[in-house]
Amino acid sequence: xxxxxxxxxxxxxxxxxxxxxxxxxxxxxxxxxxxxxxxxxxxxxxxxxxxxxxxxxxxxxxxxxxxxxxxxxxxxxxxxxxxxxxxxxxxxxxxxxxxxxxxxxxxxxxxxxxxxxxxxxxxxxxxxxxxxxxxxxxxxxxxxxxxx
Numbered sequence: 001x002x003x004x005x006x007x008x009x010x011x012x013x014x015x016x017x018x019x020x021x022x023x024x025x026x027x028x029x030x031x032x033x034x035x036x037x038x039x040x041x042x043x044x045x046x047x048x049x050x051x052x053x054x055x056x057x058x059x060x061x062x063x064x065x066x067x068x069x070x071x072x073x074x075x076x077x078x079x080x081x082x083x084x085x086x087x088x089x090x091x092x093x094x095x096x097x098x099x100x101x102x103x104x105x106x107x108x109x110x111x112x113x114x115x116x117x118x119x120x121x122x123x124x125x126x127x128x129x130x131x132x133x134x135x136x137x138x139x140x141x142x143x144x145x146x147x148x
Contacts, residue, residue, distance in 0.1 A: 001124065004058035006032035006049030007108075008042035008071065011064025014108035014116055018062055021117050027124070030058055046074035050081045053102055061103040062120060068107035075103050079144060082137070087111045092119040096126035098133045099140075 003022060007015035012034055022029045032049040034040045042065045052058040061083075065071040068085040075083035083103035084095035087110050095101040104123040106116050128137075
C-alpha cells in the first residue's frame, strides 16, 4: 500500500510526525507538501494529495491542517475521494469499515501526536466491510456524479 500525505502550514508538524511514522513502519509514501511552516492554502495541498489517489499512484491519503476540517472539505470536492476528519479511534476505524474512506484528515491543533499515529495505524490497517455498506458508498458516488 502506498500512501499520499500532505498538509498546509498549520498541519506541517503533524504531517512530519506521520511521515516519520510511515518510514519507521516501512510504508511507501509520497510527500505532497508542504515542506515548512510558510503560509500555504489547504485546498491546493488537498488537491495535490488527492490527485495521487485518483491517478492510482497511491492507495490512500492522509491530510493535516489546523483542525482537519478545512482540508477534509477541500478533499471531498475531488471526485472519487471520500475523506473523513477524525480525532478518535472509533471514527477512524469505522470510516474505513463502513464508508471505505480513502483519505484520513486530522487537525494539528486538535489531536496529539500519539493519538494521531494510532488513528493512522487503524486507518491503514482496516479493510472495508462491503456488503450493505457497499450500497451506501454507491449512493454517495451517485450523488457525486449527479452534481457533475
